[in-house]
Amino acid sequence: MLEVEHVSKNFGGLAALSDINISVAKGETVGIIGPNGAGKTTAFNIITGTLSPSKGRVLLNGRDITGLRPSDVVKLGLARTFQNATLYPDVNVAENIFRGTLWKLQRNTLLNMLPPTRQYLDKLAEKMQLVDEIIATLELEEYRNVIARELPYGIQKKVGVAIGLATSPEILLMDEPAAGLNSKESREFGRLISKIKQHYGLTVVLVEHHIALVREISSKIIVISQGSVIAEGVPNEVLNDRRVVESYLGGGGWHAEG
Numbered sequence: 001m002l003e004v005e006h007v008s009k010n011f012g013g014l015a016a017l018s019d020i021n022i023s024v025a026k027g028e029t030v031g032i033i034g035p036n037g038a039g040k041t042t043a044f045n046i047i048t049g050t051l052s053p054s055k056g057r058v059l060l061n062g063r064d065i066t067g068l069r070p071s072d073v074v075k076l077g078l079a080r081t082f083q084n085a086t087l088y089p090d091v092n093v094a095e096n097i098f099r100g101t102l103w104k105l106q107r108n109t110l111l112n113m114l115p116p117t118r119q120y121l122d123k124l125a126e127k128m129q130l131v132d133e134i135i136a137t138l139e140l141e142e143y144r145n146v147i148a149r150e151l152p153y154g155i156q157k158k159v160g161v162a163i164g165l166a167t168s169p170e171i172l173l174m175d176e177p178a179a180g181l182n183s184k185e186s187r188e189f190g191r192l193i194s195k196i197k198q199h200y201g202l203t204v205v206l207v208e209h210h211i212a213l214v215r216e217i218s219s220k221i222i223v224i225s226q227g228s229v230i231a232e233g234v235p236n237e238v239l240n241d242r243r244v245v246e247s248y249l250g251g252g253g254w255h256a257e258g
């Protein structure tokens with residue numbers, strides 16, 4: 001479903017990524033781990049169109065999406081959640097999610113000057129149903145009408161995921177979904193990720209420092225260190241790999257929890 005082929009990224013003289021390859025099959029949950037500064041977020045930014053690679057390409061369902069704008073990548077079925085949930089702070093949870101659904105419904109400027117068509121209104125009604133459904137799946141009912149900036153941190157993170165789901169993605173990239181959560185909240189998040197994955201038939205890729213969470217939910221783990229993929233495979237093998245252990249213990253800046 002997703003192929004990152006021979007991707008490199010240089011920032012001036014710094015090689016943030018050097019010839020990395022990542023392959024994600026439909027239905028997989030792939031955990032990307034590695035020490036601070038390894039290049040994980042840079043890889044996410046290239047996949048989602050926020051950054052262009054210096055070399056290499058990204059394919060989604062066989063289509064070359066390298067260099068497409070993030071808004072076009074979303075329309076092709078790839079959504080992303082951010083480490084610091086990016087919500088609309090002044091509106092409630094339901095409206096935050098509703099705004100997420102509009103990514104795929106944008107009308108052009110000329111159409112906006114005309115009254116909405118029946119077809120457009122039907123689509124809006126469908127999107128409102130989707131909002132209800134996402135609220136139920138993510139167990140957010142009691143927060144439905146709460147203004148986003150007043151939400152507890154853990155709930156803001158859930159709403160960030162809800163906005164991603166609102167674009168009806170086939171594949172969801174999650175940047176440190178458990179950052180800032182305690183072990184109990186992190187386990188709870190893991191349960192929810194598994195739940196939405198099943199419910200929506202999603203493929204999931206997550207960058208995460210909570211190793212216990214990654215081990216629990218990933219079918220495959222990819223380890224990036226100093227801009228290169230140093231190990232890849234099923235969790236137990238990868239987490240016991242000598243190079244991986246050394247890169248974490250000796251790599252500096254590793255702050256895994258669990």
Ligand SMILES: Nc1ncnc2c1ncn2[C@@H]1O[C@H](COP(=O)(O)OP(=O)(O)OP(=O)(O)O)[C@@H](O)[C@H]1O
Pocket residue numbers: 011014016034035036037038039040041042043
């Ligand atoms: N826009 C940028 N300009 C210059 N250097 C950058 C830029 N973005 C990232 N870097 C550098 O590229 C390297 C990889 O950074 P990146 O954020 O991808 O690492 P990471 O694995 O996501 O780290 P962390 O786990 O701390 O989030 C780092 O040395 C970082 O300082």
